[in-house]
Amino acid sequence: xxxxxxxxxxxxxxxxxxxxxxxxxxxxxxxxxxxxxxxxxxxxxxxxxxxxxxxxxxxxxxxxxxxxxxxxxxxxxxxxxxxxxxxxxxxxxxxxxxxxxxxxxxxxxxxxxxxxxxxxxxxxxxxxxxxxxxxxxxxxxxxxxxxxxxxxxxxxxxxxxxxxxxxxxxxxxxxxxxxxxxxxxxxxxxxxxxxxxxxxxxxxxxxxxxxxxxxxxxxxxxxxxxxxxxxxxxxxxxxxxxxxxxxxxxxxxxxxxxxxxxxxxxxxxxxxxx
Amino acid sequence: xxxxxxxxxxxxxxxxxxxxxxxxxxxxxxxxxxxxxxxxxxxxxxxxxxxxxxxxxxxxxxxxxxxxxxxxxxxxxxxxxxxxxxxxxxxxxxxxxxxxxxxxxxxxxxxxxxxxxxxxxxxxxxxxxxxxxxxxxxxxxxxxxxxxxxxxxxxxxxxxxxxxxxxxxxxxxxxxxxxxxxxxxxxxxxxxxxxxxxxxxxxxxxxxxxxxxxxxxxxxxxxxxxxxxxxxxxxxxxxxxxxxxxxxxxxxxxxxxxxxxxxxxxxxx
Numbered sequence: 262x263x264x265x266x267x268x269x270x271x272x273x274x275x276x277x278x279x280x281x282x283x284x285x286x287x288x289x290x291x292x293x294x295x296x297x298x299x300x301x302x303x304x305x306x307x308x309x310x311x312x313x314x315x316x317x318x319x320x321x322x323x324x325x326x327x328x329x330x331x332x333x334x335x336x337x338x339x340x341x342x343x344x345x346x347x348x349x350x351x352x353x354x355x356x357x358x359x360x361x362x363x364x365x366x367x368x369x370x371x372x373x374x375x376x377x378x379x380x381x382x383x384x385x386x387x388x389x390x391x392x393x394x395x396x397x398x399x400x401x402x403x404x405x406x407x408x409x410x411x412x413x414x415x416x417x418x419x420x421x422x423x424x425x426x427x428x429x430x431x432x433x434x435x436x437x438x439x440x441x442x443x444x445x446x447x448x449x450x451x452x453x454x455x456x457x458x459x460x461x462x463x464x465x466x467x468x469x470x471x472x473x474x475x476x477x478x479x480x481x482x483x484x485x486x487x488x489x490x491x492x493x494x495x496x497x498x499x500x501x502x503x504x505x506x507x508x509x510x511x512x513x514x515x516x517x518x519x520x521x522x523x524x525x526x527x528x529x530x531x532x533x534x535x
Numbered sequence: 536x537x538x539x540x541x542x543x544x545x546x547x548x549x550x551x552x553x554x555x556x557x558x559x560x561x562x563x564x565x566x567x568x569x570x571x572x573x574x575x576x577x578x579x580x581x582x583x584x585x586x587x588x589x590x591x592x593x594x595x596x597x598x599x600x601x602x603x604x605x606x607x608x609x610x611x612x613x614x615x616x617x618x619x620x621x622x623x624x625x626x627x628x629x630x631x632x633x634x635x636x637x638x639x640x641x642x643x644x645x646x647x648x649x650x651x652x653x654x655x656x657x658x659x660x661x662x663x664x665x666x667x668x669x670x671x672x673x674x675x676x677x678x679x680x681x682x683x684x685x686x687x688x689x690x691x692x693x694x695x696x697x698x699x700x701x702x703x704x705x706x707x708x709x710x711x712x713x714x715x716x717x718x719x720x721x722x723x724x725x726x727x728x729x730x731x732x733x734x735x736x737x738x739x740x741x742x743x744x745x746x747x748x749x750x751x752x753x754x755x756x757x758x759x760x761x762x763x764x765x766x767x768x769x770x771x772x773x774x775x776x777x778x779x780x781x782x783x784x785x786x787x788x789x790x791x792x793x794x795x796x797x798x799x800x801x802x803x804x
Contacts, residue, residue, distance in 0.1 A: 262623075262626050262627050262630060262631070262712075262716075263627070264627065264631075266623035266624060266626055266627035267623070267624050267627050267628075267639065269619070269620040269623065269624070270620045270621060270623070270624035270643060270683065270687075271624075271639075273616075273620050273679065273680070273683070274642065274643065274646075274680070274683075277658065277661075277676050277677070277679075277680050278645075278646060278654075278680050280661065281654075281657035281658050281660065281661035282653075282657050284657065284660055284661050284664065285653075285656065285657045285660055288660060336552075336556060339549050339552040339553070340549075340552060340553045340556050342549060343546075343549035343550060343552065343553045344553070346549075347545075347546045347549060347550065348553075356553075356557075358788075358792070359557055359560065359561070360560075361788065362785065362788060363560055363561070363564060365737055365741070365781075365784040365785070365787070365788055366564055366777075366781045366784060367741050367758065367761075367777050367780045367781060367784070368741060368743060368758070369743070369758055369761045369762060369765065369773070369777060370564065370567050370774075370777035370778075370780065370781060371563055371564065371567075373567055373765065373773055373774065373777060374562075374563025374564055374566045374567045375563050376769070377563075377566050377567070377570060377578055378562070378563055378566060380578075382579075384566070414559065414560065414563065417556070417560070418560070446541055446545070471648065471650075474650065475650030475651060475652060475653070475744075477652055477744060478743055478744070478762070481762075482762075482765060492650065492652045492744075495652055495656065496652070496747075499656065499748070505660070508656060509656070509660070512652070512653045512656050512657070515650050515652070515653055516649070516650065516653050519648060519649060519650055519653070522648070523645075523648050526648070527641070
């Protein structure tokens with residue numbers, strides 16, 4: 262099978278993937294709407310990186326992704342550990358199915374589910390009230406809490422699958438040796454298992470961070486404007502302001518973050534020697 | 536003995552965390568399915584009565600029915616193109632041993648790591664600039680770019696684990712290149728093609744960030760119509776159409792599991 266087999270796919274990607282991205286790159290240097298005419302080549306980027314509002318948006322985007330990634334690690338690690346170490350045969354397959362099935366449920370559906378649960382008279386508020394934890398319903402919807410819940414719900418399975426695939430490959434004799442040499446359960450976990458599973462944790466963290474950075478449906482429907490992130494702003498620029506050069510500059514900033522993540526991901530894969 | 540008791544305690548504790556996590560994962564989905572069967576005119580949970588009226592509304596409300604048709608057309612066409620383009624590439628990349636293969640593979644998979652909103656914006660700018668504008672064709676091409684990595688990845692995965700001996704024997708026995716592909720390679724990678732195509736289709740059906748940029752009466756896909764509906768109204772018809780869409784995806788997933796096995800999907804990237 263010669264190189265000719267590659268040609269259709271390369272043509273497709275060059276014409277409809279690489280060239281369009283270059284095109285956006287060029288677009289981002291055109292004159293935007295807001296700055297006075299003659300603002301220079303980098304005007305859109307200057308506005309993006311020096312205006313405190315937009316700088317705040319970039320910061321909020323990153324902060325949200327970091328929080329979501331940390332929660333996914335905290336929630337995902339125990340689940341991955343249980344799945345690899347304690348769930349045999351049928352239960353293991355069931356867990357895999359339960360992890361992958363939600364990945365294929367429509368994104369709108371999951372968001373809608375949270376809207377129903379978190380509404381003023383939704384299930385969560387009613388539970389909290391019946392337990393006498395709160396006296397008045399909380400405004401859970403359209404808040405950062407709702408966004409984080411929604412994103413963890415969508416992204417945690419990616420983290421779990423990444424950690425589990427590495428945990429499964431750890432030689433358990435290493436832990437047993439540590440235990441025999443007198444290390445306690447916690448010590449052998451901290452000194453042996455956790456460091457050995459760092460690759461999976463890293464891959465999962467990069468993946469989740471990257472996906473959280475680019476997500477906008479969850480933010481749009483659950484955030485209700487309480488959080489401003491880059492994808493949300495791109496959506497708005499496109500929908501209402503129609504300042505395309507500036508949208509292009511924001512899109513490039515998002516792309517740059519993705520490239521940095523990709524770079525770390527490739528380094529991790531290399532180190533594993535796959 | 537102390538160690539065994541410790542292990543049992545660990546198992547129960549972790550089991551509990553896992554159980555709670557899956558409750559968290561599944562409850563929002565189950566809630567939507569239940570709401571879709573409500574007889575009330577508003578969204579409430581628990582539901583008050585059971586009826587199929589909201590499923591009927593899907594058929595009645597024209598944008599839903601129309602966009603479902605657009606969605607299926609786009610998913611099918613983009614997948615057909617992705618398979619035609621992606622399968623040969625996967626075959627080449629698995630067997631070729633040049634320094635460039637790693638780079639080419641990364642290139643073919645790279646749309647996966649792209650923020651979808653970036654890709655959507657870029658393709659819209661580009662299609663408008665070259666005069667294709669918003670059309671069914673440009674939407675199909677956009678979805679092909681998104682679906683291609685799924686096809687390449689699954690086909691390459693299956694082909695990589697197929698032993699090369701069979702092809703070598705066929706060569707020795709004098710088979711031509713096309714005979715080898717037709718009678719030796721294709722039967723071996725069929726499960727990979729099938730699963731990759733299934734994934735490409737499922738991803739296309741649920742794609743919102745790319746499709747969003749291609750909204751027009753004839754090119755709005757179901758998720759785009761659902762999003763704009765949700766931004767203005769909040770009634771159980773969204774639950775009903777979600778339930779339908781999820782059923783389609785679940786049937787697809789069961790097929791993939793039968794043909795390919797979900798275990799292989801465990802490792803990302």
